[in-house]
Amino acid sequence: MDKLDQPAATPQVADRSTFDAALAGQVAREKEVTRHDDRVSAARRRLPMVEVVDYTFTGPDGPVRLTDLFDGRYLLMVQNVMFDPSWVAGCPSCTWAVDNLPANMDRLADEGIAFAMISQAPIDKLEAWREQRGWDHTWVSSHDTSYHHDWGWTQTDDEGNEGQQPGYSYYLLKDGTPHLTYMTTARGTEAILPVAHIMDRTVYGRQQDWEDSPEGWPQYPTYG
Incomplete structure (x- = not known):
């Protein structure tokens, strides 16, 4: 079905x-x-904030500092898109999340909020995936930095295997210094996914296998 x-x-x-x-x-x-x-x-x-290193990422045209991502604004939202350096394509669920972003991103800019995406894969892989998806968002690579490990976006298990986390980081630029004010991962990302909330309000919900739905309601693997 x-x-x-x-x-x-x-x-x-x-x-x-x-x-x-x-x-x-x-x-x-x-x-x-x-x-x-x-x-x-x-x-x-009312959360405190923590100072963050002004990392130097790699963009399509060369080095891009974290402070550059603010693009003249004082607030910044970063989507940490799962894209392991060994992959040839971005994470399907993260890709879906990017596709959920507002059609008019100027609405964020009007509120003083800049937006950028950061992934661990090299910039050439990000640019290839961007072209395939038709995205025009600022997207930089942390491949040559410790950013992903410093903030837990890439984690290493007891056997030495690395795994990535999706999520969002929110920053405030104060006196030229970036500070992290909030971050969220896992289902915390759902807060800004309008399609998911629209689906929640239909009679069949998201039709995912973890949902508590009546007998006979359609359900599919969450990450299928």
């Missing part, structure tokens, strides 16, 4: 009053989630 094929399973049909009552209960639960999210965001704004 393909996601484009309509599933046979559907919710139970109810009269209008029953639907309205059930919807009101759901809206009440969602409003509590919103209020809790507001409290979490308030705590996030």
Whole structure:
């Protein structure tokens, strides 16, 4: 079965009053989630910050410092795109996340927020993948720096195997020095993925195998 094929399973049909009552209960639960999210965001704004080395990355035209990524602004969001140096293509889920970015990135710039992507693969591999995907975002390579290991975007297990983490880093430029104010990985990345949230609100959700869905609801491997 393909996601484009309509599933046979559907919710139970109810009269209008029953639907309205059930919807009101759901809206009440969602409003509590919103209020809790507001409290979490308030705590996030009170986090300390830590000074970060002004790393020298490699861009398509040569060296690019971390401070250059601010592009004249004081706030910077970095998407750490999983792209191991040995790979020939970017991580599928990270690629999907990049495709989820706003169509008009000037909306971020209007708020004083610069955006850039950093990956560990050499710049020639990043440029080849960029061309294939049709992206025009600033994308630099950390291949010749310790950035990925310093901040846990590449981790080494007990057997010496390296694995990458997807996620976002948020920076503040203060007196010419970059500071990390927040970072998130794993499902913390979902906060800025609009397609995922749109799917959540359809009757079948994301159709992924970890979801708690009614019997008969379509589900597919999360990373299939």
